[in-house]
Amino acid sequence: MRNIYLVLRREYLVRVKKKSFLVMTLLGPLLFVGFYAAVIWVAVGSVDTKTVQVLDESGLFKKEFKDSEALKFEFTDSSLDSAKAAFQKGDANALVYIPANVIKAPKSVRIYAAKNVSMDLKSEIEKVIEKEIEDIKLAEAGITHKILEDSRVNVNSETISLSDGGEKTSSSGAATVIGGICAFLIYMSVFIYGTQVMRGITEEKTSRIVEVIISSVKPFQLMLGKIIGVALVGLTQFVLWILLTTALTSATSAILSNNMSKQSAQVAKEMEKAQVANQAMQGNAADNPVGEILGAVSSLNIPLILGCFLFYYLGGYLLYSALFGAVGAAVDNDADTQQFMLPITLPIIFSFVFAQFVLRDPDGTLAFWTSIIPFTSPIIMMVRIPFGVPAWELVLSMVLLILGFMGTTWIAARIYRVGILMYGKKVSYKELVKWIFYK
Incomplete structure (x- = not known):
């Protein structure tokens, strides 16, 4: 037994005293925290505002495209050729063309860009147009969008384990x-x-x-x-x-919270209001x-x-x-x-x-x-x-x-x-x- 202990002690001390062990022991948490901090910074602290020009021939979407921290919309009343020429000379990130017959032909919407557009930007634009077209068609059928939203139910079940000791949430x-x-x-x-x-x-x-x-x-x-x-x-x-x-x-x-407090103050207030309202309604x-x-x-x-x-x-x-x-x-x-x-x-x-x-x-x-x-x-x-x-x-x-x-x-x-x-x-x-x- 003593010999096993001596070999064990030698193997342990030799490896623990190695520089590679010390470096990896310190580097592992630093890499993890660095990755964690980078993800938060990219998600919250590095938002680049993109400018999107909108040519709306239907006149239905001028109030639907709303500016946000990530997107800024600019509307133009010129022709499509003039709008494309101005877009190529300007600094806008994308040009959205909505034809007059968009209700009957929703697939006729076009998005122009110097190279290509991200999936998030494309999805955001399509979502706004889809929602407005749905509202118009529902209104023509006598159904408001609020009625449709109220009819949707989100079921979030609670799992409970049954045992001899009684019920326990799982x-x-x-x-x-x-x-x-x-x-x-x-x-x-x-x-x-x-x-x-x-x-x-x-x-x-x-x-x-x-x-x-x-x-x-x-x-x-x-x-x-x-x-x-x-x-x-x-x-x-x-x-x-x-x-x-x-x-x-x-x-x-703690550091990221302090540095990003100014940027996320408005978001935090809105989340707090939503949370208070939700707790008031649900009481839970x-x-x-x-x-x-x-x-x-x-x-x-x-x-x-x-x-x-x-x-x-x-x-x-x-x-x-x-x-x-x-x-x-x-x-x-x-x-x-x-x-x-x-x-x-x-x-x-x-x-x-x-x-x-x-x-x-x-x-x-x-x-x-x-x-x-x-x-x-x-x-x-x-x-x-x-x-x-x-x-x-x-x-x-x-x-x-x-x-x-x-x-x-x-x-x-x-x-x-x-x-x-x-x-x-x-x-x-x-x-x-x-x-x-x-x-």
Whole structure:
């Protein structure tokens, strides 16, 4: 046990003290927050006002096109040829031509531009014209647009879980998002840290350092120490990423809020008025989108999700890293690892693909079996847990994952003890099977 601790401690400290670890630990949250800030800035703070000239021969739309922060409309009464000539000499972004017979021929509308127009601009113009034509046709039929709007109903159902403990509000959307994020994190960590174990063993074997280490440490102890040491490195990086990302996101949100307060003051007032009016009519604070999000997250069993994430993260990593370690011991260089990588990576890739279908039916047959099999359960079970999993299925999955880790560790150890000192020989699958049963 002491030897395993010494190897574990060495693997952990060597990797944590590397500049690459420190850079990625700091750079990861910065990149995330930078992306987050850029998206907000582009969406709110960088609105370019576009000028649109309108030639309306029908005379029906002069009051319908209204200026906004993004669009400014200018009307002209000249002929189409004159309007096109003036547009080419001017600075307008687009010229909209609405013919006199637009009611009977709505497809005759034309939008002219120097190069092309964006889908948003095209959609905005078409929406205004469509709405006015609809109002005119409805009025001719004796139906006002208000009657039509009042007849439309938006059904927003509430999902409630029934159990022996009573009723509890649930959220399918929050469960889908949380399950998907957890599955993706495990998927990435298995690849990143599993390959680190393999490359570390390959480097030591190539440099012949392992020959010195084996003289005082058993091969199994060396392999297990490496696996656990790299696992702790991954957990350390995850914890630091969470803490730094939370702190930077909070600071960035505060800064962006202050810088954009002038630009969004009017929008905020309108949203506040709409919210107050909505609450007055409905008498329910749950209509607030922020309240809905917080309520959706609080409806999930967060302690259970975090505990299971930690277990399946470690279980999945330990299971696959043992196999990655066996591959690293069996080959002499990184180029030779490719032939053995495919059987190991296929179950991980299939798990991530199956997760897309499990999200649609978290209690189906595919979801059950893939969440029980140890090679796919770390990813699939984390997708299912936010939706609610029977206790016996969760326990069975955990037990099988532990047995799977023990089995793969035993197989990896049998390969490791022979392959770690094997040089200059191209290894095949048949040779690996022989190594497993060597006495």
